[in-house]
């Protein structure tokens with residue numbers, strides 16, 4: 123016999139006959155027994171005739187006798203005639219004896235759940251205070267776990283307002299998306315009432331209950347910003363707090379829309395599944411992504427904190443104010459926040475040269491997307507269980523990279539103007555990928571949709587082969603695959619090039635398989651200027667030799683040196699170039715001192731050593747000498763001890779360079795590391811072992 127609810131099973135989305143408008147949620151977590159009780163009243167708009175209300179719930183004990191619906195138009199409350207759970211689809215089905223009247227009504231339910239240890243839904247995290255272990259209660263709802271805390275229409279497009287009330291021990295701090303309006307104390311318990319939120323998606327609702335310290339500041343337009351940390355560690359929150367205030371001010375200008383809530387809290391959670399989560403007005407972080415300790419953290423940690431904060435705050439606009447219509451467009455959230463976090467970090471810390479490090483995003487995206495098992499940026503999502511998989515380098519890194527490519531194609535100013543239009547147009551609402559393209563197309567007058575579809579709707583990317591023929595530059599694209607196997611895919615490639623100097627630039631939209639450009643004989647030709655494109659370039663022998671010369675004579679920017687190297691390495695690993703070619707190119711980096719380039723050279727050296735050790739072990743010793751020779755020069759220049767006023771990148775580079783030299787068995791480095799380790803053992807406060815060189819030692 124078919125189950126009574128078979129109509130609702132196995133569907134990717136909830137049926138649309140009723141939509142939620144407002145949630146009134148009351149939760150009472152018990153931090154000792156790890157159980158929570160809850161009541162929710164949901165204002166629902168019934169838009170087509172139905173006997174059923176179908177929403178999400180999972181791992182909750184819903185009290186069937188508590189389920190009722192009170193239409194606004196009638197004085198009578200309707201009891202549910204049946205309450206069913208479909209476990210595999212995480213659905214709660216409420217059935218009534220008769221069809222519900224159209225219009226608004228209130229659905230009431232009470233339920234019970236466990237504060238689980240799975241770091242999703244409503245969960246417990248453990249912290250220590252005065253040597254004693256305590257539980258705190260925390261939520262993590264993205265992508266689809268709000269349903270583990272209260273029954274709800276748990277889809278990003280089902281936006282509603284949220285009024286939250288918490289019953290908690292009176293000595294604890296209770297936080298949610300909005301500010302507290304009132305606290306009522308009764309013995310050991312207190313009831314904390316929060317302001318009602320603007321309309322938002324369920325995955326952004328958040329609650330935290332525990333004991334914390336905080337530091338506080340505010341933006342120039344009066345938004346209160348706090349950074350909550352473990353008791354006694356609030357000093358470590360100061361850096362993130364300062365970044366948050368500056369970033370909020372910056373995004374307000376960039377999007378030309380103010381931050382929508384009256385406050386922003388950020389909090390470090392000891393047990394946390396992701397790096398950070400952009401809950402509206404209450405951003406949660408893993409401790410190492412929020413806290414920065416001047417004395418014990420390395421320079422790279424500082425940068426990481428800034429990037430993570432800038433990323434999560436970008437979501438307050440891009441994601442929270444304007445939300446993806448469905449998870450297929452998740453990349454828009456994550457790719458965009460990733461890209462714009464570099465824009466913010468660059469504005470706040472120009473001395474970091476952060477765009478040179480954006481290359482790591484692109485390189486990682488290219489690496490994963492070069493596999494035949496890759497997937498397109500936009501993916502169909504047919505079940506909640508499929509969503510987790512797409513939080514990957516394709517959504518984040520390829521996503522961020524193609525956004526950067528588009529920005530550089532249509533120009534920074536036009537791009538910003540279009541984004542501001544998009545945010546205003548879809549504020550408090552939902553958008554799809556094509557909605558963003560439409561606004562960008564309208565503002566820029568460029569064929570954005572056609573161009574971008576070729577990058578987001580098929581997997582992979584092209585390698586553009588360039589050769590000189592009869593005073594012309596011939597270009598030809600083909601699908602770059604690590605396995606080398608062919609495919610017919612083609613892209614619309616925004617090609618940029620510079621010839622002999624950065625003042626001599628060209629752009630060209632490669633729409634077909636091949637094309638050609640007339641250019642005068644030049645000292646060198648570099649395609650993909652500044653590496654803003656998501657493609658690889660393969661130069662013919664003549665152009666390759668000219669580029670090596672340009673590198674040796676210091677004519678190329680660090681970013682472009684990085685690009686030439688990374689492309690050749692990728693071509694080498696996919697057997698489209700020889701190892702000899704790669705080593706010849708690497709030799710032209712003898713005098714390299716830039717962090718980004720050296721960092722990539724270091725990574726490449728590890729990989730080459732591993733491949734050679736496997737394939738031709740007799741070459742290993744010579745290769746070791748070759749790389750030691752290459753890295754000795756910049757390492758000697760930097761030395762072991764930081765210099766006062768040196769750049770943040772030099773500090774990071776020191777650790778990486780000394781580590782690779784140690785791994786390669788460089789004697790001086792090994793001896794010095796041992797000397798410093800001994801000094802540290804004799805005196806834990808020895809100045810010989812600062813954070814940046816600790817790992818190598």
Ligand code: BES
Pocket residue numbers: 264265396397398399400429430433434437456459460513
């Ligand atoms: N929205 C994500 C957090 C998330 C990730 C939720 C996966 C659910 C599943 C957040 O904005 C994010 O992207 N966090 C990153 C850090 C960021 C700086 C790349 C993370 O957690 O690594």
Ligand code: ZN
Pocket residue numbers: 400433434437455456459
């Ligand atoms: Zn994100």
